[in-house]
Amino acid sequence: MTVLLCFFLLQACKKEVADANSKLNGNLLLHFDNKAGNNDLTLNADTLKNALGQDFVVSKFNYYISNIQLLNKDGSTYTYPQNESYFLVKESDKTTQEIQLNNIPEGDYEGLRFTIGVDSLKSVSKIADRTGVLDPTDGGADMYWGWNSGYIFLKLEGNSSFAPVLDSSTMERPIEYHIGLFGLNGATNNLKTITIPFNGSVVAVRQNKANIPTVHLFADALKVLSGSSSIDFTIESTILSDKNSINIANNYQHMFSLDYIQY
Amino acid sequence: MRTFSFICIALLLVFAGCKKEDTKTPFVGFTSPANFPPPTYSFTGNTVTEPGFLLGKKLFYDGRLSRDGSISCASCHISFSAFSHVDHSVSHGIDDRLGTRNAPAVQNMAWERFFFWDGGVFDLDLFSINPIQNHDEMDDTIPNVIAKLKADPEYVRQFKAAFGTEEVTPTRMFQALSQFMCMLVSNDSKYDKVLKGTASFTSAESLGKTAFEQKCASCHSGILFTDRTFKNNGLSLTADLGRGRVTLNPNDEHCFKVPSLRNIAKTYPYMHDGRFSTLEKVLDHYASGVQNTPTLDTLLKPNGQLGIPLTNDEKANIILFLNTLTDETFIKNPLFAQ
Numbered sequence: 001m002t003v004l005l006c007f008f009l010l011q012a013c014k015k016e017v018a019d020a021n022s023k024l025n026g027n028l029l030l031h032f033d034n035k036a037g038n039n040d041l042t043l044n045a046d047t048l049k050n051a052l053g054q055d056f057v058v059s060k061f062n063y064y065i066s067n068i069q070l071l072n073k074d075g076s077t078y079t080y081p082q083n084e085s086y087f088l089v090k091e092s093d094k095t096t097q098e099i100q101l102n103n104i105p106e107g108d109y110e111g112l113r114f115t116i117g118v119d120s121l122k123s124v125s126k127i128a129d130r131t132g133v134l135d136p137t138d139g140g141a142d143m144y145w146g147w148n149s150g151y152i153f154l155k156l157e158g159n160s161s162f163a164p165v166l167d168s169s170t171m172e173r174p175i176e177y178h179i180g181l182f183g184l185n186g187a188t189n190n191l192k193t194i195t196i197p198f199n200g201s202v203v204a205v206r207q208n209k210a211n212i213p214t215v216h217l218f219a220d221a222l223k224v225l226s227g228s229s230s231i232d233f234t235i236e237s238t239i240l241s242d243k244n245s246i247n248i249a250n251n252y253q254h255m256f257s258l259d260y261i262q263y
Numbered sequence: 264m265r266t267f268s269f270i271c272i273a274l275l276l277v278f279a280g281c282k283k284e285d286t287k288t289p290f291v292g293f294t295s296p297a298n299f300p301p302p303t304y305s306f307t308g309n310t311v312t313e314p315g316f317l318l319g320k321k322l323f324y325d326g327r328l329s330r331d332g333s334i335s336c337a338s339c340h341i342s343f344s345a346f347s348h349v350d351h352s353v354s355h356g357i358d359d360r361l362g363t364r365n366a367p368a369v370q371n372m373a374w375e376r377f378f379f380w381d382g383g384v385f386d387l388d389l390f391s392i393n394p395i396q397n398h399d400e401m402d403d404t405i406p407n408v409i410a411k412l413k414a415d416p417e418y419v420r421q422f423k424a425a426f427g428t429e430e431v432t433p434t435r436m437f438q439a440l441s442q443f444m445c446m447l448v449s450n451d452s453k454y455d456k457v458l459k460g461t462a463s464f465t466s467a468e469s470l471g472k473t474a475f476e477q478k479c480a481s482c483h484s485g486i487l488f489t490d491r492t493f494k495n496n497g498l499s500l501t502a503d504l505g506r507g508r509v510t511l512n513p514n515d516e517h518c519f520k521v522p523s524l525r526n527i528a529k530t531y532p533y534m535h536d537g538r539f540s541t542l543e544k545v546l547d548h549y550a551s552g553v554q555n556t557p558t559l560d561t562l563l564k565p566n567g568q569l570g571i572p573l574t575n576d577e578k579a580n581i582i583l584f585l586n587t588l589t590d591e592t593f594i595k596n597p598l599f600a601q
Contacts, residue, residue, distance in 0.1 A: 137405035
């Protein structure tokens, strides 16, 4: 009886291994290079200008990337496993700017799709399912509104001589853009899903490739403040959970672009 | 044969164990009263157990959840007032700082769809992060609180008893707090006893019930005495946008949660900012104080008339009826008290 059971177990194992081998998988890196116009973005250093010519310095630039999909040349779409598809990119932490995607089916991919922010389903998930960068008490603590349960999709902070003084004791003139809201119960929905075509080139994902291909992407922080709405620091130095957040989200959905593909 | 003896001995030990426990009331986990709607809290992954409940209770009463140890959940949610804060219009937190809203009763939480007066939180497990980290309430950080709990061997023991291992994590802390709060079920008021046929209303209470059903129950409806929506009930406006702050919908501005009226006599003062000290003042407001503001609920301006017409007799009787919603069994339950 025991022998028979072992036999069945072994058979079961064998079958699984065979299935896994039937598909060949490779890896892919996504690199997010934050910039300000044509220059590299620096924190607490370079003085930048918004579309209205108002100066500012950036002190923080963070955003969530989720629900990554790869667009195959054959017309199919590969969706990266949902639960592993949440990333928080921070300008202050180089290690967060490179995302490695593992076990991707072999193929020639000609584009990329992802959500800026944390999708509504994950935004209402149970606390035990909020781990890593989604843990509101740890990895996601700086990107979470407790009072209005939800993630901050993108944060841009800094200061500008055009912004009003908020605290007369420090005389600081901060700018703060914290954009979230996922549309719960008819609330504003600032989730944006964007597609980045590789402009005619393809990324060949293959098993056992010595060099994992890297898709280098730009994220232009200036575009958070310009595009369909030019943000004026004198009147909109702080946009948090309010209606104007829609303007910022409409702006930043265009901030990503392809830099180049590296093998 | 040896196996059989072993089983017999094991059974004997089990029975002996049971016998010894007979002196204590066995712990009954969360049960939904038959005449309540299905709970909205999802117990999947967080079934109420005795060790989990006891851990949640210990946390609820522990000042170490605040920066200087002075404020616990129970500081503003006191059992004898149905876990609200009587006589305090808005919550009083650390360093005598004042919040902006009235601390509501913590009762029948398993049926709440939204938390806070503006409903900004939709899951009880995600609630407690707020008072702990709020500058005017407990003013600590979750990692700091967890470090304090980890340093206490009794907590480590209780986390293990509740969750199987000694790991003290924020998720487990919030889940244990939810277990305690979900157990705070109030369904044994005089009103409930009348429903069960074990008590009866006085004639004034009956008149009050009739008036209540005609004049108040459109919003304070059902067995929970709330329709679980958000409304502008005609208060003079303050800067607090209420539900509008959460949804950013102009129609929700100055709307606040319709609270349950269970234990209402014990949870004064009233309204989101505690502006009315007595139920008399609340009824006076509905009868003659309703302000016509842009998002005023349509039920409060029937046929263009502001408010709800109430005679003095009706007001008095309604208050007598509301007093029957006080649940002494709940308020004095030693299982919930410190």
